[in-house]
Amino acid sequence: MKVGDRHFRTIWLNEDGQSVDIIDQRWLPHDFRVATLASVDQTAVAIRDMWVRGAPLIGVTAAYGMALQTLADPSDEALDAAYELLHETRPTAINLRWALDTMRAHLKALPPEERRAAAYAKAAELADEDVELSRAIGRNGLEVIRRIAETKKPGEPVNILTHCNAGWLATVDYGTATAPIYLAAEAGIPVHVYVDETRPRNQGAYLTAWEMAGHGISHTLIVDNAGGHLMQHGEIDMVIVGTDRTTADGDVCNKIGTYLKALAARDNNVPFYVGLPSPTIDWTVRDGVREIPIEERPGEEVSSVWGRTEGGEIAQVRVSPDLTPARNPAFDVTPARLITGLITERGIAEASPEGIARLFPEKAGRSP
Numbered sequence: 327m328k329v330g331d332r333h334f335r336t337i338w339l340n341e342d343g344q345s346v347d348i349i350d351q352r353w354l355p356h357d358f359r360v361a362t363l364a365s366v367d368q369t370a371v372a373i374r375d376m377w378v379r380g381a382p383l384i385g386v387t388a389a390y391g392m393a394l395q396t397l398a399d400p401s402d403e404a405l406d407a408a409y410e411l412l413h414e415t416r417p418t419a420i421n422l423r424w425a426l427d428t429m430r431a432h433l434k435a436l437p438p439e440e441r442r443a444a445a446y447a448k449a450a451e452l453a454d455e456d457v458e459l460s461r462a463i464g465r466n467g468l469e470v471i472r473r474i475a476e477t478k479k480p481g482e483p484v485n486i487l488t489h490c491n492a493g494w495l496a497t498v499d500y501g502t503a504t505a506p507i508y509l510a511a512e513a514g515i516p517v518h519v520y521v522d523e524t525r526p527r528n529q530g531a532y533l534t535a536w537e538m539a540g541h542g543i544s545h546t547l548i549v550d551n552a553g554g555h556l557m558q559h560g561e562i563d564m565v566i567v568g569t570d571r572t573t574a575d576g577d578v579c580n581k582i583g584t585y586l587k588a589l590a591a592r593d594n595n596v597p598f599y600v601g602l603p604s605p606t607i608d609w610t611v612r613d614g615v616r617e618i619p620i621e622e623r624p625g626e627e628v629s630s631v632w633g634r635t636e637g638g639e640i641a642q643v644r645v646s647p648d649l650t651p652a653r654n655p656a657f658d659v660t661p662a663r664l665i666t667g668l669i670t671e672r673g674i675a676e677a678s679p680e681g682i683a684r685l686f687p688e689k690a691g692r693s694p
């Protein structure tokens with residue numbers, strides 16, 4: 327997407343043809359920095375410490391991590407070790423396991439001497455495929471926004487609330503939840519986006535707001551706890567979020583706080599949509615609350631916050647007493663019953679086994 331007058335993806339092959347460049351999202355919105363990953367170890371750090379984040383982008387980054395491994399040692403044993411190192415970086419987003427499984431199966435089917443070229447080609451293919459999946463989600467989600475726009479007075483915007491960042495920064499390009507928003511803006515449909523700040527990592531305040539500002543999309547930052555109030559007062563027409571793992575029954579795991587947003591939406595009859603590419607569906611699980619592993623991140627992310635000081639320095643400040651312990655579950659699960667529709671690359675599915683199977687008949691029905 328646009329950054330100033332240049333077009334960027336979130337990840338790309340360095341001009342040396344081996345290392346991988348990423349937008350280091352830890353410094354946004356105050357500084358735009360590119361980092362270069364030259365090894366699988368550096369890739370693991372970048373995923374674990376959220377230099378890159380977002381389920382689809384985590385998957386593609388891990389795919390390039392496997393390609394970087396083939397530079398050092400393309401053997402089966404080395405690929406298995408790289409797989410485990412990358413897989414343990416973040417437990418919730420299923421795209422990580424999907425990308426690693428795809429890469430390992432693809433590479434192990436080849437003789438070691440062919441693996442390096444094949445790994446880079448496959449990683450690039452997964453990156454390009456992610457862009458196309460996001461664009462398709464955008465086209466399908468655009469119809470939802472268009473239908474709501476038809477109920478508004480001329481010039482009145484469709485008011486959309488989103489949580490966390492499921493934007494182009496969470497994917498290779500375009501995003502999942504934001505893809506329909508970008509296409510609606512391009513189609514001239516007035517939209518206004520309410521951006522949940524999304525404590526504690528503030529992906530909304532840091533990343534989604536930066537994306538919206540960068541593309542001239544009307545938006546307002548709100549605290550996480552304001553969404554229900556705005557819905558009660560008729561100020562939200564729809565909610566759209568991303569997901570890190572969706573079950574075969576349509577339960578949606580997403581950033582902590584999503585479940586509470588869905589409850590408020592149901593209580594106020596506000597449609598609640600989830601944008602997702604099919605690699606985010608975990609066909610082997612059905613009950614999200616019971617089966618999806620929820621990442622517990624360091625309590626320090628709750629006890630302190632990053633920002634820019636008056637003097638322009640990017641710094642971390644503590645927001646709670648030094649001795650106060652903090653818990654930090656990074657995700658929660660929204661049951662399918664609270665979801666209006668799953669906006670996928672193949673169309674909009676009802677959040678149910680039958681609804682998902684209608685769009686993905688070749689995948690549904692897999693045994694756990």
Ligand SMILES: CSC[C@H]1O[C@H](OP(=O)(O)O)[C@H](O)[C@@H]1O
Nearest residue numbers: 379380381490492496568580581
């Ligand atoms: C399109 S996936 C975006 C998804 O990823 C975020 O989690 P994190 O920033 O911790 O990787 C969040 O759950 C978003 O909805």
